[in-house]
Amino acid sequence: MNKKIVFSLLVLLTTLLTLTSSANATPPAPADILSAEEGVSRALDWLGAVAPAAPAEQWPDEGIWDADSPFDNKPYALAATCANSYTADGVPLDQCYGQTFTIGGNTRSVSIHYTLTSTHSGSPHDHWINSLAEAQDVADWAQEAWERYFVDSGGVEPYFTGCGGNIDYLIRKGDGWAGIAYWASSGKCRIGIDAPMVRGGGGRGVTYHETQHFEQYGFTDCYDDWKSGYSGNAEFIEGYADYGMSTIDNTGWYNGNSYNASTSMYNRSYGNRFVIYLSEQVSGGLGPNGSPGDAWYRSNGMYEHYRECGIQDDLYVERDIVQANTPYSYEEFFMNFFAANWGNDWADVATQPELHYYEEDVGISLAAPSLTADASMSGGTQSWTGQSTPDKWAGKFYQVRPQSGCPYLTLDVDGQSGAKLGISLMAANTSGPSLVRSAWVGEDFVRTFAAHGVNNRVAAVVNAFHHNYNYDVTATCVTPQIDILEPKQTNFALVGDPTSPIAFLARIRVTSGGDPVRGLVESSFSFDAEGDAITVVAGTLQEIGGGEYWATLLPPAKSAGTTFVDFKACLDGTICDTETNALLYVAPGNSDIIILHDESGSMSTIDVVGEGTRLENAQKAATVWANLAQDGDRYGVMGFNAKNNPVNCGIPSGTGDCELDINTHWARTDITNPTAQIPAIESAINATKALEWTPIGAGLTAAKDALLASPYSLNPKYIILLSD
Known part of the structure; x- marks a missing residue:
C-alpha cells in the first residue's frame, strides 16, 4: 500500500477527511496523522498573533496527503477546466467553476469544485456554500496567488505536472482544517478550502497560503526535502506558506504577530516571524524585488531558499544563503534577528537595515518581545544572576529604563567558561527615534551607553545557538x-x-x-x-x-x-x-590634501557587530577632515585596491603582481567656495567601496603624484591615509 501523510493544524479528530474521485487513493493510516496534541501546540505559535476579520483565516490550517509518486516531467497537454469530479464524505461536489488566465505567455487555469445544496439523500451536511460568486472569489484569489508567486520566484509556477496547467480547488467542510494542500504528484493537483469559512465570507488568506504550498512543490528538486519529515520542517514549510500569503496584498496579515523567544526557532510552524526576516535580509544581497511599501518587497529571499534547497537537496540551507547574501555569519545573523525583535521600531533603515522589518512598511506593527526583566534605574547596580538560555536558538530580553541620576549605563553579560552566546547590547531614544547597538558572539561582552537624557531604554539581548549556557547580566550606572x-x-x-x-x-x-x-x-x-x-x-x-x-x-x-x-x-x-x-592662534596657511581610502576587501570587515564596517568608520573620519577645507586649500579624494587578476595574485598565496585599481573619486580641486564644495567632497568619500587586494604602496604613489601634478602650488602637502 502506498504511504500517505496528512498534517493539519488544530487536529481535533483522529481520522482524516476522505476525498473520492477517479484519481483518489486510500486515505492514510492513523499512524501517519499528526497528533491532536502536537497540532494544537503548533497552533499556539500563531494563536493571537494575527487578527484578520475571520477566525478561520487567522490560522491557515492545513493537512497534506497523497501517494508517493515520482514526478512526471514529460510534455503534457492542457487540460480543460472542471475535467474531474469529486465527492466529500459521499456528498457530490456537483458544481464547478473554471477560470483561465495567462502566466508567462501560457494558459493556466483553476477549477473550483463546490456544491450549493445543504442536504444529500435527505441528510444535512456542511459541505455547501451560498453561491457561484463565492466560488468565483476563490478562483480570483487562486489566480492572484499564482500570478504573484510566479513573478517573485523568478518564473517558477505552482506545481501542475500532469495536470495540464490546472489546479483543482475543492470547497468542502474541512476535517479540522481551514485549508489543505495535498501532496502533489503527476496528475494530482488538488487543494481543499473549508466550505463554512467560505460561506462566512472568509478564505482569501487560506487560499493564498495553500497555493504557496503548491508553489513550494513547484520547486521540484526540493520537493522530497519538503515532504520528508514534514513535522520537523514546519518552521520553514508552514512559516513560508504564511509569509507567502502576506506577499500578495497589504491586508496586514502579520499585524500584531508575536514571537515567543523562549522556544527554539527550529521548533516552530505557522506565523514564524524568522522566515520574514530571513527572506528580507537575504533579498538585500540578491537585489530586492519590488519597492518599499509593496507587500511582496524582498520576498525573493524566500524563493532563493527554495532554489538552494533544490541545488543541495537539503531544506536546511539557511546558513549558506545567509553567508552568501549578507555580511554576517549565520550566528551573527541570528543574533541580529533577536536584536531586531527589540529594536526594529527605533533603528535607522538606511544605516541599520539588519534591525529593520520591511514587512512593517505596509503599515502593520509586529508585537514587541516579552521581557525577562524591565527595570528602572536611577543609580547603583541591578543584577540578574544565574540566568540560562531557555532553549537552543532561543533567548531572553533584559531592559532598563534609566532615570535621573543614571546618565551613563554599563551593561555586562558574563557567560560561563567556553560559552558561545549571541549578545546584543543596545540603547534607544524611542521618541527620536534612534538606536545604538554593539553585539558580540562569544562568552562575555561589555558596553557603556549614554542613558538618561539621551536614551530612555537600554537592553541586553542574550541568545543561544547550538548549545545552552548559563550567564549573568549586570547593569550599572557609571561615571565615564x-x-x-x-x-x-x-x-x-x-x-x-x-x-x-x-x-x-x-x-x-x-x-x-x-x-x-x-x-x-x-x-x-x-x-x-x-x-x-x-x-x-x-x-x-x-x-x-x-x-x-x-x-x-x-x-x-x-x-x-x-x-x-x-x-x-x-x-x-x-x-x-x-x-x-x-x-x-596662528594662521596655518593653506594645504593641499589627498584623502586616500583603502578600498581593499578587508575594509568590509565588521569587527564588532553594530559598530560599523572598517570602511564606514573610515568614511566618518574622512568627513571630519572634509569639513576643515578652507579657501585656498586644494582637496582630492582617492581610493586604492587591486583586482584579483591573475586569480589569487595577492600575497601571501600569490606573487603580489595584481592588476592595480586606483580610483579618483574627486580630482584635486582648488577650494574657492567651501560651503558648496564640502558636500561634494563628502559625497566622494561616501562613494568609496571595499573591493579586493591592498596595494598600499601604489595607492600612496598615486596620491603623491596627484598632489604634485600641474599646476603646482607652494602649499604644504598631506596624504590622509585611511586604512586597516
Whole structure:
C-alpha cells in the first residue's frame, strides 16, 4: 500500500477527511496523522498573533496527503477546466467553476469544485456554500496567488505536472482544517478550502497560503526535502506558506504577530516571524524585488531558499544563503534577528537595515518581545544572576529604563567558561527615534551607553545557538572618563588669526572601565578655549568606533596677540579633560590634501557587530577632515585596491603582481567656495567601496603624484591615509 501523510493544524479528530474521485487513493493510516496534541501546540505559535476579520483565516490550517509518486516531467497537454469530479464524505461536489488566465505567455487555469445544496439523500451536511460568486472569489484569489508567486520566484509556477496547467480547488467542510494542500504528484493537483469559512465570507488568506504550498512543490528538486519529515520542517514549510500569503496584498496579515523567544526557532510552524526576516535580509544581497511599501518587497529571499534547497537537496540551507547574501555569519545573523525583535521600531533603515522589518512598511506593527526583566534605574547596580538560555536558538530580553541620576549605563553579560552566546547590547531614544547597538558572539561582552537624557531604554539581548549556557547580566550606572586625543600640547592645532579663527579637528575618547561608551550625541559634549565656548560645526560629530568621537570645532575669537591657549573637553559639563597649550592662534596657511581610502576587501570587515564596517568608520573620519577645507586649500579624494587578476595574485598565496585599481573619486580641486564644495567632497568619500587586494604602496604613489601634478602650488602637502 502506498504511504500517505496528512498534517493539519488544530487536529481535533483522529481520522482524516476522505476525498473520492477517479484519481483518489486510500486515505492514510492513523499512524501517519499528526497528533491532536502536537497540532494544537503548533497552533499556539500563531494563536493571537494575527487578527484578520475571520477566525478561520487567522490560522491557515492545513493537512497534506497523497501517494508517493515520482514526478512526471514529460510534455503534457492542457487540460480543460472542471475535467474531474469529486465527492466529500459521499456528498457530490456537483458544481464547478473554471477560470483561465495567462502566466508567462501560457494558459493556466483553476477549477473550483463546490456544491450549493445543504442536504444529500435527505441528510444535512456542511459541505455547501451560498453561491457561484463565492466560488468565483476563490478562483480570483487562486489566480492572484499564482500570478504573484510566479513573478517573485523568478518564473517558477505552482506545481501542475500532469495536470495540464490546472489546479483543482475543492470547497468542502474541512476535517479540522481551514485549508489543505495535498501532496502533489503527476496528475494530482488538488487543494481543499473549508466550505463554512467560505460561506462566512472568509478564505482569501487560506487560499493564498495553500497555493504557496503548491508553489513550494513547484520547486521540484526540493520537493522530497519538503515532504520528508514534514513535522520537523514546519518552521520553514508552514512559516513560508504564511509569509507567502502576506506577499500578495497589504491586508496586514502579520499585524500584531508575536514571537515567543523562549522556544527554539527550529521548533516552530505557522506565523514564524524568522522566515520574514530571513527572506528580507537575504533579498538585500540578491537585489530586492519590488519597492518599499509593496507587500511582496524582498520576498525573493524566500524563493532563493527554495532554489538552494533544490541545488543541495537539503531544506536546511539557511546558513549558506545567509553567508552568501549578507555580511554576517549565520550566528551573527541570528543574533541580529533577536536584536531586531527589540529594536526594529527605533533603528535607522538606511544605516541599520539588519534591525529593520520591511514587512512593517505596509503599515502593520509586529508585537514587541516579552521581557525577562524591565527595570528602572536611577543609580547603583541591578543584577540578574544565574540566568540560562531557555532553549537552543532561543533567548531572553533584559531592559532598563534609566532615570535621573543614571546618565551613563554599563551593561555586562558574563557567560560561563567556553560559552558561545549571541549578545546584543543596545540603547534607544524611542521618541527620536534612534538606536545604538554593539553585539558580540562569544562568552562575555561589555558596553557603556549614554542613558538618561539621551536614551530612555537600554537592553541586553542574550541568545543561544547550538548549545545552552548559563550567564549573568549586570547593569550599572557609571561615571565615564573622557580623554583628549587631539589636539595635544605636543601636537597643537593652528586655529588662525585670533580675531578670525578657523576650524580644527578634535579627537576624543570616552570610556568606562576601559570599555567604549556608545551613543553620545553632540549635546553630550561641551568644549572651551580657556573659558570661552568652542562651537561644534553642525553635523560633524562622528562616533568612529572604540569609544572615539571626532568633530570639527570652531574656536572663539580672542584678543589680538593671543598665541597658545588651553583646550577643554567635557561630558555634561562636569566630566572633563584639559590639554594645556593645545590651541595656537596662528594662521596655518593653506594645504593641499589627498584623502586616500583603502578600498581593499578587508575594509568590509565588521569587527564588532553594530559598530560599523572598517570602511564606514573610515568614511566618518574622512568627513571630519572634509569639513576643515578652507579657501585656498586644494582637496582630492582617492581610493586604492587591486583586482584579483591573475586569480589569487595577492600575497601571501600569490606573487603580489595584481592588476592595480586606483580610483579618483574627486580630482584635486582648488577650494574657492567651501560651503558648496564640502558636500561634494563628502559625497566622494561616501562613494568609496571595499573591493579586493591592498596595494598600499601604489595607492600612496598615486596620491603623491596627484598632489604634485600641474599646476603646482607652494602649499604644504598631506596624504590622509585611511586604512586597516
